[in-house]
Amino acid sequence: MHRKHGLLPLQLGLDPGAGRPLHAQVREALRAAILAGRLAPGARLPASRGLAADLGCARGTVLLALEQLVAEGYLTTRAGSGTRVAATLPDDLLSRPRGPAGAPAPSAAPPVLSRRGARLAAASAAGLPGDGAGAFALGRPALDAFPFETWARLLQAEWRHGACAHPHPLGDPRLRRAVAAYLSAGRGVACTEDAVIVTSGIRQSLRLVAELLLDPGEAALVEEPGFPGLSRALRDAGLATVPVPVGPHGFDAGRARALAPEARLAVVTPAQHYPLGTMMGPENRLALLAWAEARDGFVVEDDYDGEYRYAGRPLAPLHALDRAGRVIYAGSFSKVLLPALQLSYLVLPPALVAPVSRALAGAGIAASALGQGALARFLDEGHFAAHLRRTRRLYAARQAALVAAARRHLAGLLDVPPLEGGLHLVARPVPDRAARFEDEAAVAACARAGVTVTALSPYFADRAAAKPGLLLGYAGVPERAVEPAVLRMAAALRA
Structure with missing residues (x-):
């Protein structure tokens, strides 16, 4: 047929x-x-x-x-x-040859990149998270635990009822309503659907914030170390980024004020610092909010995996402490559900809702409508909450398996302490190996052994002050696969 x-x-x-x-x-x-x-x-x-x-x-x-x-x-x-x-x-x-199967690819001169393109390519080659799979790639949730049949049913229902409608500039109203209900009940982020904006990722979210709230050339404070993609999004919007070294209790507003007294925007990860995994302490949180109010500025709270906490008493989101309307809350479904979903969201302070909504309505920028309706149903019908409960238990067990395997097989090479939450661990060279440990070389050695790890040093803007280490994502690695991968990793590093 x-x-x-x-x-x-x-x-x-x-x-x-x-x-x-x-x-x-x-x-x-x-x-x-x-x-x-x-x-x-x-x-x-x-x-x-x-x-x-x-x-x-x-x-x-x-x-x-x-x-x-x-x-x-x-x-x-x-x-x-x-x-x-x-x-x-x-x-x-676009540069890949297209033609009959088996046809030889035509030879082509190597592309000449702009200076910016060369920097982007160098950053990718430096060991930042890429498209890796298996143990221990970052950004890989437990696809083996995802309810694909339920998701397929919801997608099918959306396709049947016209999922190809023109995307709303602020996001599908049903999804915005479902996100607001979830955040208010599950994360302590009191908000209405009017304050929620659906975006295609945290980078788009940051760029929107930067372009709508600051003028080109103004300074934005970022964490050091921190995810380079966030700084890049701010720079692409014309801002100057100022890295602020993160201490044991997180972002220090006093140090930030000394480094950039004119700054009016800070981007932080209070619940689970990325990539070190530390939590911002109460004093630093209050000091940061006071700084934002005094500067007439804003704080972007990136709560990228705040749902995952396995030990200790979790602190409320920074947004829950904000009484002056200075915190813009950002979250993502890609790390929690499916990387291909590419849906994130912002929660705006009340004073920003009307002007930002008007600006976006005429900008023609909108996240893909595909998947938004199904995701709204996924939240409304309780599948999201059930998935979080299931994966919290699963990820806690997978982290414990990785810590135990590292103690058995990486002793004398790397220290891999547990963290109270998150989706990855930080492996540090033991003291007598730290001076000669090159994490980017270790990444290459592990890759040859079939293990995907990520170097820590490229997350530092100041490479001279960078501390080497490896980031090990465990969420997408079944417990039975942890020990064999650690054994291969140990053999590669000892060699």
């Missing part, structure tokens, strides 16, 4: 025993067909029901794969026109 579309010859064979979700197999097979040129730009795909029948899988499995490919820019959907291969592929694929 679907041979005229050319899909049957693609041999999209699925292997239920492969240990990988079926929707991921469908997605990768279709993506490979697009990149190889077997599916030309503009080619129409069969209806999801027919494709599911051809592949022998549930329609929800196909819908989830198609939704991810649409979100990534490989496919497009339009009412009355079905699902088609995008006429223009994502930017990072």
Whole structure:
């Protein structure tokens, strides 16, 4: 029935025993067909029901794969026109050859990058989180614990009721309402749906804040060490970033004031400093709020994994202590649910709601509408809360397994202490090895052994003061896989 579309010859064979979700197999097979040129730009795909029948899988499995490919820019959907291969592929694929399968790639001169492009490429090569998989890559939630069948059902319902509507500039009202309800009840962030803005990621969130609240050339305070992507987003918006060294109790407002007395914006991770995992103490929190009020400035609270706390008494979000309307709360669903979801949110102080909403309404900037309705249902029906409860227990066990394996096999090489929350651990060289430990070389050695780790030193803006170490993401690593990976890592480092 679907041979005229050319899909049957693609041999999209699925292997239920492969240990990988079926929707991921469908997605990768279709993506490979697009990149190889077997599916030309503009080619129409069969209806999801027919494709599911051809592949022998549930329609929800196909819908989830198609939704991810649409979100990534490989496919497009339009009412009355079905699902088609995008006429223009994502930017990072434009330079790849497209043609008949097996055709040799034409030779090309190496691209000449701008100075900014060269810096970006150098930063990526320096060991920042990339697209790694397996143990112990960062930013990988437990896909083996994600309720894919439930998610597929919700996506299917959204597709059936017109998920391809034009995106609202502030986000799907249903999702904004669901996020506000969750934050008020579950995180102590009292807010209404009017204060919630849906974005496509923390970087877009920061850039919006920077462009709407500060003028080019003004200073923004960031944590040192800290995630370079946040500083890059601020600089892309024309701001000057000022790194503030983080102490044992987090961001120090007094030190920040001395470094940049004119600054009016600070970006912090109070619940779980990224990447060190420390928590901002109560005195530093109050001092930071006082600084923002005195400077007529704002604090962006990046609560990227504040849901995950395994020990100790969690402190309330900075937003809950704010009485002057100076905290902009930022959160993400990508790290908690699915990386491909690419949905984050901001909670604005009351005074910013009306002007920011007006500015965004005319800016034409909006997060993809795909997935927002399904996510709203996911929250409203209680699946999100259940997923958090389930993964808290799972991640606590996986962190304990990694700490125990490190004690057995990395003794004399690295210290890997537990943390009270988060999704990764920080491995430091033992004192007698610290002076000669090169974390970027260690990353390369582990990669050759099939283990993905991330160097700590590139997270320091001041590389001369950088402290070496390795970041080990454990959330996406089943307990049974932890010890074999640590053994390979130990052998690689000892060699």
